[in-house]
Amino acid sequence: MNVLVFVGIHTLLAIALNLLLGYAGQISLGHAAFFGLGAYSSGILTATYSWNPWLAMLVTASVVASVAFVIGFPILKLKGHYLAMATLGLGIIVYILFNEWVDVTGGPSGFSGIPNLQIGSLIFDTDFKNYYLIWIFVLGCVLLSVNLANSRIGRAFRAIHDAETAARVMGVNARLLKVQVFALSAMICSIAGSLYAHVMTFIAPPSFGFNISIELLTMVVIGGLGSIYGSFLGALLLTTLPEFLRFMNDYDIVFYGGLLMVMTIFMPGGLVRGIPQLFRKIRGSGKDKGNANA
Amino acid sequence: MPMLELNGITQIFGGVTALKDVSFSISEGDITGVIGPNGAGKTTLFNIVTGIYKQTNGKVIFEGKDISGLPAERLAALGMVRTFQNIELFGNMTVLENVMVGLHSRSRSGLFACSFKMPWAIREERTISEEALEWLRFVGIEELAKIEAGNLPFGRGRMLEIARAMACKPRLILMDEPAAGLNSKETLGLAELIRKIRDLGVTVVLVEHDMELVMDICDRIVVLNLGEKLTEGTPREIQENPEVIAAYLGDDE
Amino acid sequence: MELSEQLLQYLLSGLSTGAIYALIGIGFSIIYNSTGIINFAQGEFVMLGGMLTLFLLETLELPLWAAIPLAVLLATITGLLFERLAIRPLRKATPISLVIITIGGSILIRGLAMLIWDKDTHAIPSFSGDEPIMLGGATVLPQHIWIIVITIILISLNKWFFNHTISGKAMRACSYNPRAAGLVGVDVRKMVLLSFMISSAMGSLAGIIVAPLTMTSYDVGIMLGLKGFCAAIIGGMSSGIPTVIGGLILGILESLGAGLISSGYKDAIAFIILLLILFIRPQGLFGKPESERV
Numbered sequence: 001m002n003v004l005v006f007v008g009i010h011t012l013l014a015i016a017l018n019l020l021l022g023y024a025g026q027i028s029l030g031h032a033a034f035f036g037l038g039a040y041s042s043g044i045l046t047a048t049y050s051w052n053p054w055l056a057m058l059v060t061a062s063v064v065a066s067v068a069f070v071i072g073f074p075i076l077k078l079k080g081h082y083l084a085m086a087t088l089g090l091g092i093i094v095y096i097l098f099n100e101w102v103d104v105t106g107g108p109s110g111f112s113g114i115p116n117l118q119i120g121s122l123i124f125d126t127d128f129k130n131y132y133l134i135w136i137f138v139l140g141c142v143l144l145s146v147n148l149a150n151s152r153i154g155r156a157f158r159a160i161h162d163a164e165t166a167a168r169v170m171g172v173n174a175r176l177l178k179v180q181v182f183a184l185s186a187m188i189c190s191i192a193g194s195l196y197a198h199v200m201t202f203i204a205p206p207s208f209g210f211n212i213s214i215e216l217l218t219m220v221v222i223g224g225l226g227s228i229y230g231s232f233l234g235a236l237l238l239t240t241l242p243e244f245l246r247f248m249n250d251y252d253i254v255f256y257g258g259l260l261m262v263m264t265i266f267m268p269g270g271l272v273r274g275i276p277q278l279f280r281k282i283r284g285s286g287k288d289k290g291n292a293n294a
Numbered sequence: 295m296p297m298l299e300l301n302g303i304t305q306i307f308g309g310v311t312a313l314k315d316v317s318f319s320i321s322e323g324d325i326t327g328v329i330g331p332n333g334a335g336k337t338t339l340f341n342i343v344t345g346i347y348k349q350t351n352g353k354v355i356f357e358g359k360d361i362s363g364l365p366a367e368r369l370a371a372l373g374m375v376r377t378f379q380n381i382e383l384f385g386n387m388t389v390l391e392n393v394m395v396g397l398h399s400r401s402r403s404g405l406f407a408c409s410f411k412m413p414w415a416i417r418e419e420r421t422i423s424e425e426a427l428e429w430l431r432f433v434g435i436e437e438l439a440k441i442e443a444g445n446l447p448f449g450r451g452r453m454l455e456i457a458r459a460m461a462c463k464p465r466l467i468l469m470d471e472p473a474a475g476l477n478s479k480e481t482l483g484l485a486e487l488i489r490k491i492r493d494l495g496v497t498v499v500l501v502e503h504d505m506e507l508v509m510d511i512c513d514r515i516v517v518l519n520l521g522e523k524l525t526e527g528t529p530r531e532i533q534e535n536p537e538v539i540a541a542y543l544g545d546d547e
Numbered sequence: 548m549e550l551s552e553q554l555l556q557y558l559l560s561g562l563s564t565g566a567i568y569a570l571i572g573i574g575f576s577i578i579y580n581s582t583g584i585i586n587f588a589q590g591e592f593v594m595l596g597g598m599l600t601l602f603l604l605e606t607l608e609l610p611l612w613a614a615i616p617l618a619v620l621l622a623t624i625t626g627l628l629f630e631r632l633a634i635r636p637l638r639k640a641t642p643i644s645l646v647i648i649t650i651g652g653s654i655l656i657r658g659l660a661m662l663i664w665d666k667d668t669h670a671i672p673s674f675s676g677d678e679p680i681m682l683g684g685a686t687v688l689p690q691h692i693w694i695i696v697i698t699i700i701l702i703s704l705n706k707w708f709f710n711h712t713i714s715g716k717a718m719r720a721c722s723y724n725p726r727a728a729g730l731v732g733v734d735v736r737k738m739v740l741l742s743f744m745i746s747s748a749m750g751s752l753a754g755i756i757v758a759p760l761t762m763t764s765y766d767v768g769i770m771l772g773l774k775g776f777c778a779a780i781i782g783g784m785s786s787g788i789p790t791v792i793g794g795l796i797l798g799i800l801e802s803l804g805a806g807l808i809s810s811g812y813k814d815a816i817a818f819i820i821l822l823l824i825l826f827i828r829p830q831g832l833f834g835k836p837e838s839e840r841v
Binding site: 144145147148151152153154155156158159161162163165166167168169170171172173174175180184226 | 344345346365366367368369370371375376378382383384385386387391394395396397398399400401403404405408409410411415418419422458459462
């Protein structure tokens with residue numbers, strides 16, 4: 001049950017990154033930062049300042065989205081490798097902040113005493129209850145993202161991805177849309193972070209470091225860039241896999257690295273496109289046009 | 295008032311003068327050809343007019359409005375759109391979706407309305423897809439609507455690009471070498487299509503190497519050479535102009 | 548100690564770490580200029596330099612003078628394999644897929660290093676003892692001198708290679724215009740391979756000479772790699788003097804920041820500089836928008 005809660009949170013994060021990377025074609029190697037900002041802000045507001053958790057989540061999400069919107073303008077001017085490095089740098093700066101701002105965040109030893117979420121007298125304090133809580137959020141997020149992906153805005157994202165200049169000539173305001181999807185993506189991560197904080201009641205910097213950003217990237221790539229269901233698949237696989245890879249201890253990192261490389265070379269469309277393609281190849285029907293745009 | 299007016303356009307790329315003081319104007323309803331040997335600056339000129347480059351000097355005036363320096367994305371809404379020399383399609387999207395992007399500047403639903411599928415967003419989406427299909431019919435590739443654009447043969451891709459541009463409902467369309475890469479039958483179809491577009495009341499400007507096509511369909515022709523305007527006139531005048539002939543022969547075109 | 552002496556001390560230690568960043572940064576630039584790829588695995592070669600030397604010294608009990616060239620050789624072979632197995636098979640190479648695959652490679656190399664050796668931090672003996680040398684009120688370790696001297700030699704060799712050898716000139720040609728270089732008979736793929744080998748050799752040597760000062764472990768590559776990249780960005784992705792200056796600026800600022808502000812935030816300095824440069828002067832501190840590369 002516990003694992004399914006994490007699958008849910010990871011699905012939220014993977015969808016967030018996928019909207020940015022898979023649809024709009026803009027990479028981020030620092031998304032764990034927004035996840036962490038959500039978690040720490042919710043944690044601090046509720047534990048230190050006794051805010052209502054729901055209010056804290058809402059305020060946090062809006063602030064994180066606004067911050068992402070503002071830094072989005074200079075950062076998304078960059079393309080490709082430069083964008084990757086800049087977002088990576090951003091992620092590391094935020095991570096250092098979590099570690100070093102000890103008075104507020106508790107530093108490397110973590111931040112504890114975060115209350116559970118509560119609706120009336122219903123307190124989300126067991127895995128079972130949290131499972132429902134998280135998955136309601138996930139379902140909502142999937143639904144809204146699929147809607148968005150199949151709308152004029154989603155089309156504009158994909159157009160920017162495929163041919164930015166042509167998209168601009170068609171009247172797509174590429175710069176603004178990129179910043180918007182960046183902010184939206186950051187907001188979803190922030191909400192996932194708030195949920196994570198209230199579920200765990202204890203948070204520490206390593207949950208929001210560079211490795212987590214890379215893990216998210218791996219989920220999105222393995223599931224399938226530009227596929228919301230792929231994000232779920234990737235999150236499911238990468239969250240449950242370590243349970244089966246327990247015997248590998250810390251060495252599962254080798255496995256991730258290898259997986260990322262093998263997938264990029266042999267299945268660049270991810271599992272959602274790769275598996276059907278594989279089936280078709282085995283059946284030998286020769287048609288291999290995977291269309292998984294949802 | 296001319297549809298489009300270029301006023302002393304100069305473009306310098308790191309010391310190299312690509313365009314020097316180019317001025318001409320284009321009247322509404324005309325098909326105008328911009329020709330010239332390779333390196334004459336035709337594509338640069340296009341990129342300046344359509345907001346992709348920012349010129350070093352000079353003004354672009356569209357329907358009486360100074361649009362110099364306006365970014366490309368603003369121009370579609372003003373009624374100006376272009377196609378590209380090496381067709382720039384959204385390769386991972388279907389043919390229909392490509393044209394639907396063309397309707398982007400004429401639709402309104404925002405992030406919120408789209409995510410929550412508000413009734414007006416659904417209505418708008420339906421209109422968009424119906425109108426996009428109309429435009430596919432207009433260029434004669436509606437049967438390919440569901441195919442991924444990246445898999446289209448080149449000639450069809452060209453048609454799709456024109457359909458996508460027309461979906462913006464432009465009053466001025468600029469085509470960068472629309473006949474490049476087309477076979478002679480496809481070129482004939484293209485000439486037909488360009489006339490059809492003009493008959494809808496859209497002003498057409500094309501950069502083109504295919505002289506037969508240019509002489510056949512253009513009302514007026516502007517000749518560029520080495521970044522400067524050499525001359526302009528009707529196809530007949532251009533054909534008889536010794537300077538033009540010299541420029542082409544001298545440049546081994 | 549007086550402030551002026553303290554400053555001198557920071558300056559001197561900043562210079563030697565800066566030299567390391569410069570070497571790593573040049574490695575980034577060489578690959579970037581010949582392929583347009585930012586090799587996210589660059590830092591792992593730095594790590595390999597240190598770890599391989601340690602392995603050769605302690606496990607195989609080779610003398611230092613034999614261990615160092617052998618470690619560089621092994622790291623270079625890894626660089627060669629990396630290009631062959633990860634970069635070349637990528638047919639539809641978009642910037643994003645290149646970022647992902649080099650990240651995958653970097654995780655894989657790091658994971659394998661952890662698998663082969665361990666997760667501990669190790670010390671490598673200094674090249675010539677640890678007797679401090681007094682220098683105008685500041686103390687300098689012999690290893691600092693080694694670092695500076697080796698860096699100067701490497702940079703001069705590098706310059707000589709690009710200006711005076713056929714291969715070097717061919718690589719420069721590739722960086723200006725790979726297609727034209729190919730047309731006049733330069734084997735572009737071979738140059739790409741060569742660039743990966745040179746930069747892994749330089750990276751590993753940087754890792755070796757710094758290891759006696761900073762210790763080494765399987766995961767030192769991340770930070771060193773990123774800071775090397777930062778140096779390259781300051782230098783406008785030049786593989787010459789501007790990147791060296793970039794590295795020195797970064798090293799000195801870090802050392803001053805650590806000494807005068809807080810050592811915890813030291814690592815953040817590099818990334819703040821990175822972001823500032825990317826936002827304000829993406830062509831580097833010294834570059835004109837169209838600057839000379841290589």
